[in-house]
Amino acid sequence: MKYTIRRIWMLVVTMLIVSFMTFLAFELVSGDPAQTMLGTEATPEQLAALRHELGLDQPFFARYFRWLGGFFTGDLGSSYIYRQGVWGLIAPKLSLTLLLALISFILITVISIPLGVWSYRFVGGPFDWLRTTFNQLCMAVPPFFVGILLCWIFGIILHLFTPGDFPALRSDPGGALRHLLFASICLCIPRIAMTVRMMRSTVIGEMEKAYVRTAISRGNDRRQVLTRHVLKNSLTSTVTFLGQTMAELVGGSIVVEQVFGIPGLGRFLVSSISNRDYPVVQAIVVLLAFWVVLAGTIADLINQRVDPRLRLGGGAK
Amino acid sequence: MLEIKDLHVQFNSRDHEAVSGVTLTIHDGEILGLVGESGSGKSVTAMSIAGLLPRKQCKLSGDVLLDGQDLLHAQRSELRRLHGRKIGVVFQEPMSSMDPLMRVGTQIGETLRIHQPDMPKEERHRLVYEAMRDVELPNPEETYRKYPHELSGGQQQRAMIAAAIVSRPSLLLLDEPTTALDVTIQAQILELLKKLNRETGISMLFISHNLNVVRKLCKRVAVMQKGKLVETGTTEDVFFRPQHPYTQKLIESIPTRHGKEVR
Ligand SMILES: Nc1ncnc2c1ncn2[C@@H]1O[C@H](COP(=O)(O)OP(=O)(O)OP(=O)(O)O)[C@@H](O)[C@H]1O
Numbered sequence: 001m002k003y004t005i006r007r008i009w010m011l012v013v014t015m016l017i018v019s020f021m022t023f024l025a026f027e028l029v030s031g032d033p034a035q036t037m038l039g040t041e042a043t044p045e046q047l048a049a050l051r052h053e054l055g056l057d058q059p060f061f062a063r064y065f066r067w068l069g070g071f072f073t074g075d076l077g078s079s080y081i082y083r084q085g086v087w088g089l090i091a092p093k094l095s096l097t098l099l100l101a102l103i104s105f106i107l108i109t110v111i112s113i114p115l116g117v118w119s120y121r122f123v124g125g126p127f128d129w130l131r132t133t134f135n136q137l138c139m140a141v142p143p144f145f146v147g148i149l150l151c152w153i154f155g156i157i158l159h160l161f162t163p164g165d166f167p168a169l170r171s172d173p174g175g176a177l178r179h180l181l182f183a184s185i186c187l188c189i190p191r192i193a194m195t196v197r198m199m200r201s202t203v204i205g206e207m208e209k210a211y212v213r214t215a216i217s218r219g220n221d222r223r224q225v226l227t228r229h230v231l232k233n234s235l236t237s238t239v240t241f242l243g244q245t246m247a248e249l250v251g252g253s254i255v256v257e258q259v260f261g262i263p264g265l266g267r268f269l270v271s272s273i274s275n276r277d278y279p280v281v282q283a284i285v286v287l288l289a290f291w292v293v294l295a296g297t298i299a300d301l302i303n304q305r306v307d308p309r310l311r312l313g314g315g316a317k
Numbered sequence: 318m319l320e321i322k323d324l325h326v327q328f329n330s331r332d333h334e335a336v337s338g339v340t341l342t343i344h345d346g347e348i349l350g351l352v353g354e355s356g357s358g359k360s361v362t363a364m365s366i367a368g369l370l371p372r373k374q375c376k377l378s379g380d381v382l383l384d385g386q387d388l389l390h391a392q393r394s395e396l397r398r399l400h401g402r403k404i405g406v407v408f409q410e411p412m413s414s415m416d417p418l419m420r421v422g423t424q425i426g427e428t429l430r431i432h433q434p435d436m437p438k439e440e441r442h443r444l445v446y447e448a449m450r451d452v453e454l455p456n457p458e459e460t461y462r463k464y465p466h467e468l469s470g471g472q473q474q475r476a477m478i479a480a481a482i483v484s485r486p487s488l489l490l491l492d493e494p495t496t497a498l499d500v501t502i503q504a505q506i507l508e509l510l511k512k513l514n515r516e517t518g519i520s521m522l523f524i525s526h527n528l529n530v531v532r533k534l535c536k537r538v539a540v541m542q543k544g545k546l547v548e549t550g551t552t553e554d555v556f557f558r559p560q561h562p563y564t565q566k567l568i569e570s571i572p573t574r575h576g577k578e579v580r
């Protein structure tokens with residue numbers, strides 16, 4: 001319990017630091033937003049009026065805390081380009097990207113854990129090279145290529161979805177989910193291969209440990225050694241790895257959203273960067289950072305449930 | 318009674334046999350000491366009794382009979398039924414030999430769960446507590462729920478012994494069980510083993526490279542060198558009238574304070 005509270009406290013502090021650094025960085029690079037929005041012909045009166053409207057005449061820290069509070073109130077300022085509230089612009093895109101990440105994460109977890117354990121059976125066997133080759137192939141093929149292939153087979157030929165034409169989540173949830181599912185398959189393949197390889201080497205490593213010999217000396221068979229002892233001991237590394245995967249999925253979805261024509265956060269981020277729409281970019285950066293830190297925290301909290309050694313005061317050892 | 322007849326173990330990756338022609342008997346209720354320098358094949362001998370050698374990586378020949386039943390060439394499934402039920406094993410490093418994520422009590426009761434799956438939970442708990450009392454683990458109820466890292470080295474080794482005896486096997490293999498412990502704890506564990514042997518009549522193979530330890534515990538001792546048995550006899554005979562030059566050298570290498578006593 002103490003550990004949980006400490007870990008959440010760490011999360012809050014990290015996020016405060018990240019948000020402050022982000023705010024500071026954008027403060028430095030963005031110049032005068034009022035000038036950017038109004039262009040060069042603006043009169044000083046117009047500029048002053050807009051600055052007041054945007055709150056730019058306030059001191060730095062006042063603006064920072066107002067912006068920070070915006071993550072709770074939903075008021076993150078307005079986009080330079082769209083002249084709309086940032087939160088209103090981001091929210092629907094964020095939910096699509098998170099949905100894509102979540103579907104991918106579930107697929108990765110339910111497929112790679114059994115596959116990783118199962119692949120242990122082939123260690124040193126005659127088909128191990130085949131497994132290794134297939135695994136490396138899956139990791140090496142870039143997602144955009146798999147994406148194009150999937151779009152072609154399931155979209156153009158089989159008409160299971162229309163690449164580039166994403167149905168609205170509200171009006172056609174089934175179609176939207178199907179679209180997301182194919183995108184997540186493409187996002188998953190290399191990560192499943194990576195997770196399987198990681199699990200396999202973790203299980204191999206655990207199998208060498210002395211407690212396995214003890215387990216055998218007590219009459220456990222191979223399967224029981226795996227299920228009663230080795231799996232649980234392999235879990236912490238797997239959870240950590242999956243936590244990283246969860247964090248990376250959101251970043252990794254940028255390319256895939258592009259290929260499948262999903263109006264998610266990734267695409268929006270790319271276009272906002274090229275438009276120098278700083279309030280939007282700033283908010284997305286913080287949200288992505290929060291996602292990464294949150295995934296790590298959840299992984300740590302799960303691990304601390306699994307491994308009593310992590311519950312000790314220091315958290316180390 | 319355990320009989321080893323002309324045991325040979327050859328690892329595929331090695332030129333020399335790890336064990337070449339060992340013949341040994343452990344009588345019922347006896348503690349037999351097995352000594353020898355590092356690499357002399359003591360552990361391999363014990364592991365071949367316990368059926369823990371990687372069969373694919375080595376060639377085995379000879380006979381290992383436990384109460385007449387062949388252990389060396391037995392089916393894997395048959396061996397598994399003996400593991401923990403008829404033969405208990407205790408290894409050198411108690412910490413790494415225990416599953417770090419399993420409660421101590423659960424580990425102690427593991428052989429019961431494996432070999433008597435129909436046993437009611439209450440009965441299993443009762444037997445675990447009994448074994449914990451046998452090995453003199455403090456506060457059994459509390460210790461049951463602890464994890465290995467929460468125990469001291471001596472307590473860990475006691476828990477390992479409890480786990481090895483909970484199913485009341487007839488033979489206990491102890492591969493340097495006290496080497497990783499400090500001297501006072503080591504003495505306590507030796508006392509414990511003596512007591513267990515006296516009270517339950519369990520036979521033991523006690524492996525050590527410390528002759529003093531063996532002398533305290535065992536009536537009979539076997540000496541190994543380079544995979545061969547060079548001398549077997551009562552502890553008295555081997556210590557005071559060593560026949561083989563290697564044994565003499567081993568005895569001389571005991572620190573002098575004890576050496577005087579030995580001569
Ligand atoms: N799995 C294995 N593969 C190959 N060789 C092995 C294996 N296990 C043991 N050996 C070899 O067999 C020989 C005997 O080893 P063993 O472990 O029985 O020695 P020991 O008497 O127990 O020594 P120590 O006092 O160091 O424990 C050694 O030469 C060792 O290198």
Ligand SMILES: [Mg+2]
Pocket residue numbers: 359360361492
């Ligand atoms: Mg050894």
